[in-house]
Amino acid sequence: xxxxxxxxxxxxxxxxxxxxxxxxxxxxxxxxxxxxxxxxxxxxxxxxxxxxxxxxxxxxxxxxxxxxxxxxxxxxxxxxxxxxxxxxxxxxxxxxxxxxxxxxxxxxxxxxxxxxxxxxxxxxxxxxxxxxxxxxxxxxxxxxxxxxxxxxxxxxxxxxxxxxxxxxxxxxxxxxxxxxxxxxxxxxxxxxxxxxxxxxxxxxxxxxxxxxxxxxxxxxxxxxxxxxxxxxxxxxxxxxxxxxxxxxxxxxxxxxxxxxxxxxxxxxxxxxxxxxxxxxxxxxxxxxxxxxxxxxxxxxxxxxxxxxxxxxxxxxxxxxxxxxxxxxxxxxxxxxxxxxxxxxxxxxxxxxxxxxxxxxxxxxxxxxxxxxxxxxxxxxxxxxxxxxxxxxxxxxxxxxxxxxxxxxxxxxxxxxxxxxxxxxxxxxxxxxxxxxxxxxxxxxxxxxxxxxxxxxxxxxxxxxxxxxxxxxxxxxxxxxxxxxxxxxxxxxxxxxxxxxxxxxxxxxxxxxxxxxxxxxxxxxxxxxxxxxxxxxxxxxxxxxxxxxxxxxxxxxxxxxxxxxxxxxxxxxxxxxxxxxxxxxxxxxxxxxxxxxxxxxxxxxxxxxxxxxxxxx
Numbered sequence: 112x113x114x115x116x117x118x119x120x121x122x123x124x125x126x127x128x129x130x131x132x133x134x135x136x137x138x139x140x141x142x143x144x145x146x147x148x149x150x151x152x153x154x155x156x157x158x159x160x161x162x163x164x165x166x167x168x169x170x171x172x173x174x175x176x177x178x179x180x181x182x183x184x185x186x187x188x189x190x191x192x193x194x195x196x197x198x199x200x201x202x203x204x205x206x207x208x209x210x211x212x213x214x215x216x217x218x219x220x221x222x223x224x225x226x227x228x229x230x231x232x233x234x235x236x237x238x239x240x241x242x243x244x245x246x247x248x249x250x251x252x253x254x255x256x257x258x259x260x261x262x263x264x265x266x267x268x269x270x271x272x273x274x275x276x277x278x279x280x281x282x283x284x285x286x287x288x289x290x291x292x293x294x295x296x297x298x299x300x301x302x303x304x305x306x307x308x309x310x311x312x313x314x315x316x317x318x319x320x321x322x323x324x325x326x327x328x329x330x331x332x333x334x335x336x337x338x339x340x341x342x343x344x345x346x347x348x349x350x351x352x353x354x355x356x357x358x359x360x361x362x363x364x365x366x367x368x369x370x371x372x373x374x375x376x377x378x379x380x381x382x383x384x385x386x387x388x389x390x391x392x393x394x395x396x397x398x399x400x401x402x403x404x405x406x407x408x409x410x411x412x413x414x415x416x417x418x419x420x421x422x423x424x425x426x427x428x429x430x431x432x433x434x435x436x437x438x439x440x441x442x443x444x445x446x447x448x449x450x451x452x453x454x455x456x457x458x459x460x461x462x463x464x465x466x467x468x469x470x471x472x473x474x475x476x477x478x479x480x481x482x483x484x485x486x487x488x489x490x491x492x493x494x495x496x497x498x499x500x501x502x503x504x505x506x507x508x509x510x511x512x513x514x515x516x517x518x519x520x521x522x523x524x525x526x527x528x529x530x531x532x533x534x535x536x537x538x539x540x541x542x543x544x545x546x547x548x549x550x551x552x553x554x555x556x557x558x559x560x561x562x563x564x565x566x567x568x569x570x571x572x573x574x575x576x577x578x579x580x581x582x583x584x585x586x587x588x589x590x591x592x593x594x595x596x597x598x599x600x601x602x603x604x605x606x607x608x609x610x611x612x613x614x615x616x617x618x619x620x621x622x623x624x625x626x627x628x629x630x631x632x633x634x635x636x637x638x639x640x641x642x643x644x645x646x647x648x649x650x651x652x653x654x655x656x657x658x659x660x661x662x663x664x665x666x667x668x669x670x671x672x673x674x675x676x677x678x679x680x681x682x683x684x685x686x687x688x689x690x691x692x693x694x695x696x697x698x699x700x701x702x703x704x705x706x707x708x709x710x711x712x713x714x715x716x717x718x719x720x721x722x723x724x725x726x727x
Contacts, residue, residue, distance in 0.1 A: 142174055
């Protein structure tokens with residue numbers, strides 16, 4: 112914390128002390144008096160003209176802190192210099208104004224007095240946050256109380272009670288004002304078992320270290336530069352200066368030692384009856400000092416060396432650097448908390464969105480479940496109906512399957528019967544083919560016999576005509592020569608012999624023809640028998656039909672139309688059935704028989720005729 116911010120905290124208390132109505136504004140006359148006192152306390156030349164000019168306007172009303180701040184910064188704080196004024200005097204001025212309004216010490220036996228309250232107020236300003244209204248956070252309260260007890264050689268053990276106090280008072284927001292802090296101290300809750308004297312010494316030690324920047328103090332002997340004698344002085348080491356007084360009441364200042372980065376501290380050998388000697392070499396002179404013992408000399412040398420090192424590095428005193436580091440850590444922690452709160456808020460928002468989304472999904476799920484239940488109920492009903500239909504269909508299918516099995520069994524029987532019929536038909540077909548072949552051969556032989564008989568008849572007719580011609584000639588010319596007559600007789604005998612031979616041959620051929628007719632008739636009867644059996648077996652068996660059922664369509668194992676359908680109606684007794692085969696003559700067997708019989712009759716009549724002719 113720089114000097115300007117530190118002074119402004121005390122001035123803020125003085126300004127608020129003058130604000131009696133708690134309106135945030137102070138009258139101009141009071142601000143003039145306050146400004147004049149600040150000039151004096153900070154050892155700044157007083158310029159009354161500037162003060163009058165700044166507050167000279169047509170508005171006679173009070174001035175707010177915002178209106179007073181430009182003047183404070185420009186004409187007072189910017190001109191204040193560290194070391195040019197007494198901090199304690201400045202703080203006492205501001206404390207006097209604010210304590211008169213805000214501090215009401217307890218009338219009973221109190222652990223602190225007004226002076227100790229002033230020092231605690233100064234400590235509070237040093238450790239408070241740089242924001243208004245000024246407060247000191249819980250961590251700094253703990254640090255200060257530990258500092259006070261450590262200075263008295265005791266340990267502070269009331270951190271839990273302090274945490275309970277902040278927990279029980281959430282309005283404090285884990286921070287206290289200076290007046291709340293003084294009330295806590297005066298209550299004695301956080302200072303047990305310290306006595307008033309020891310606690311006063313602790314306050315003084317902390318006040319000197321933190322507010323007055325005193326890092327070391329104590330009596331030492333100093334060697335004079337003129338008389339070269341040794342005098343005992345009270346030394347006070349601050350950030351860059353060593354002040355020495357006649358005694359520890361600090362009323363008579365004898366001088367000071369200015370330290371810079373070039374200053375050097377060295378230990379010296381004992382001399383002049385003095386022991387534990389060391390010297391401080393500055394740019395102007397060398398100061399020889401004597402400590403009470405070796406430990407004190409070492410403490411002084413280390414403290415002075417540290418102060419010189421801080422001057423060389425342009426760093427603030429250690430306690431100020433520690434305060435800055437603690438504040439930075441708190442700020443980092445606060446930023447982390449804010450980030451965590453932000454993340455938590457984001458997570459909360461995300462969680463809220465997720466909850467809303469889950470709620471929406473739950474509603475959608477409930478709606479979907481309701482729809483699903485309705486559909487499931489509908490599906491169940493449909494399923495039940497379908498099951499009933501399927502049960503009926505299954506029952507019907509079982510019945511149909513049973514009927515089908517029965518029908519299949521019947522079909523198997525019919526198929527077996529049909530296969531047997533087919534086999535019988537094939538066997539009959541082969542027999543019929545053989546019978547037809549035999550009939551064809553018989554007809555062929557019969558035809559050959561008829562042809563031979565016809566040829567013989569023709570030759571016999573020619574011979575008979577020749578014989579008749581000769582007889583006619585013989586009858587017509589009875590006067591022919593005996594020789595010619597004998598010759599003609601011989602020729603007639605020869606012809607008669609030839610005729611006889613032809614008749615004998617024709618008789619043999621007639622026997623052969625009768626045998627051929629017999630064989631043909633037998634073959635025709637066999638064909639008729641096969642046709643009858645074939646007609647009987649050609650009755651088709653349809654799907655699901657019984658053996659006794661008659662069908663008009665002719666079916667076979669080779670399909671429709673393999674066999675010609677037969678007329679199963681009543682037959683005409685004069686109707687002749689003819690079976691035509693490939694190579695048969697167009698005329699039937701019965702016709703052939705009739706024609707052959709008529710021919711045979713003709714031949715017998717001719718033969719009788721010839722016999723009659725020959726007898727004549």
